[in-house]
Amino acid sequence: QVQLVQSAAEVKEPGASVKVSCKASGYTFTGNYIHWVRQAPGQGLEWMGWVDGNRGGTKYAQRFQGRITMARDTSISTAYIELSRLTSDDTAVYFCARTSWPGQFDYWGQGTLVTVSS
Amino acid sequence: QSALTQPPSASGSPGQSVTISCTGTSSDGADYNYVSWYQQHPGKAPKLMIYEVTKRPSGVPDRFSGSQSGNTASLTVSGLQAEDEADYYCSSKAGSNNWVFGGGTKVTVL
8 A cells, every 4th residue: 555654753943954754655656756745833735846756856836945955765765855944934744745647646644743943 | 826715614514515615816827627625634644535626536435526617626525424524625736837725624514
């Protein structure tokens, strides 16, 4: 069965960077894209971008341009998101999700809570 | 790109139906042929309920249905059950290979 398992919760100080991983299993990793979606406390879902599991290409939401990096390692079927210059507004649960054609998020990770606090 | 617009809340009694709308603008680049809907219970990851406007993934009850008219997609939950109480989000692929979510609708079963 398809599973996406994310790394553990993180606590970071303002100005630091955080890297979250998403390990996929149960399907051919290179056949799908992995997206990242975040949810601030009590708020809705916010799309952040995607990484192509095959070619490694990326697309980021404009508001994160310049401080976001997504990557993947096909040898271990794992996708990553790194967000830099963290502020308290980045405190959120970060989800990875797989898309299948034509664009629905059919499997989700369990979420990783990132807390930004001094 | 702006979020798709959903009503903040909706409610119904057990056994009744509730319909949630999801409206975009003609300039947001969203592809309304590919709207999907997600259910999220507190503290849980979202779950895909409807994709390509009307299709249900395996395992999703047929009480959940989707429709579309112009720039507005809708999710209808028929025969409401207590377990349907959750937040619901619509999503669509937008222009330039971006994706966009609606603001979410909290469904309450009275």
